[in-house]
Amino acid sequence: xxxxxxxxTFRVTRADLIRYAGxxxxxxxxxxxxxxxxxxxxxxxxxxxxxxxxxxxxxxSVWAGAPDAVVDFSVRFTRPVPVPDTDEGxxxxxxxxVKEVTDDGLTRIDITATCNGEKVLSLAKATIRxx
Amino acid sequence: xxxxxxxxxxxxxxxxxxxVGREKIREFATAIGATDxxxxxxxxxxxxxxxxxxxxxxxxxxxxxxxxxxxxxxxxLGLDYSRVVHGDQRFSYTRPVVAGDTLVCxxxxxxxxxxxxxxxxxxxxxxxxxxxxxxxxxWSKLVQRGED
Numbered sequence: 066x067x068x069x070x071x072x073x074t075f076r077v078t079r080a081d082l083i084r085y086a087g088x089x090x091x092x093x094x095x096x097x098x099x100x101x102x103x104x105x106x107x108x109x110x111x112x113x114x115x116x117x118x119x120x121x122x123x124x125x126s127v128w129a130g131a132p133d134a135v136v137d138f139s140v141r142f143t144r145p146v147p148v149p150d151t152d153e154g155x156x157x158x159x160x161x162x163v164k165e166v167t168d169d170g171l172t173r174i175d176i177t178a179t180c181n182g183e184k185v186l187s188l189a190k191a192t193i194r195x196x
Numbered sequence: 197x198x199x200x201x202x203x204x205x206x207x208x209x210x211x212x213x214x215x216v217g218r219e220k221i222r223e224f225a226t227a228i229g230a231t232d233x234x235x236x237x238x239x240x241x242x243x244x245x246x247x248x249x250x251x252x253x254x255x256x257x258x259x260x261x262x263x264x265x266x267x268x269x270x271x272x273l274g275l276d277y278s279r280v281v282h283g284d285q286r287f288s289y290t291r292p293v294v295a296g297d298t299l300v301c302x303x304x305x306x307x308x309x310x311x312x313x314x315x316x317x318x319x320x321x322x323x324x325x326x327x328x329x330x331x332x333x334x335w336s337k338l339v340q341r342g343e344d
Contacts, residue, residue: 122254133292136288
């Protein structure tokens with residue numbers, strides 16, 4: 066039975082997306098313009114996939130107990146994370162389970178991330194090296 | 197229109213050096229809500245064995261997304277960016293990125309496929325220091341959705 070890691074929940078608001086756009090340099094309009102997001106068939110403004118991945122990365126750092134432990138980290142983006150223009154925004158819930166601890170001190174973790182109960186990342190996994 | 201399959205296996209010349217700044221790492225960490233001391237405080241980073249603040253695991257995308265324009269903005273590839281969504285992303289680290297690093301990117305195209313009317317391109321970016329020390333390898337799969 067794989068060891069379940071403590072659930073990490075992250076609130077995401079429009080302000081977070083604007084801040085991430087500036088910090089990352091990803092100014093794709095679907096992450097800040099409701100009008101353009103709807104024009105391309107989205108339900109509204111959606112989070113950057115890389116923002117969702119960054120939140121999963123934060124969860125991994127918490128589980129590892131160190132912010133520099135990640136040696137491999139991969140995800141597939143399966144569904145967008147719609148972020149309504151409200152004070153509450155939305156929530157991304159990240160879960161993990163230890164899949165394997167190798168002889169050379171690496172821990173492999175399987176990750177799931179959901180929003181409104183739907184999977185937003187799949188095939189998400191991280192390998193960490195504990196200090 | 198399908199993507200030009202002759203891009204598979206091609207590599208591009210190294211990008212111009214990117215100087216990783218302490219304030220940029222702090223700004224990125226703040227934007228993702230990461231408060232760990234090693235991302236913000238040089239003393240804490242030094243105590244953990246680094247010369248300066250350490251970058252969060254997805255930070256290299258700041259550099260590689262800009263670098264990959266070398267490939268995806270080439271009209272010969274035939275990518276319509278308005279129909280592109282992010283498929284997969286992977287980071288494989290030799291060591292964390294640290295403030296003070298001067299990094300260059302070497303881009304390659306690993307794969308181009310078509311399935312169900314959609315086109316897929318996987319790029320690989322080898323991120324190393326100017327001196328040639330490998331830091332992180334970054335894979336990114338983009339999906340060009342079929343036209344309705």
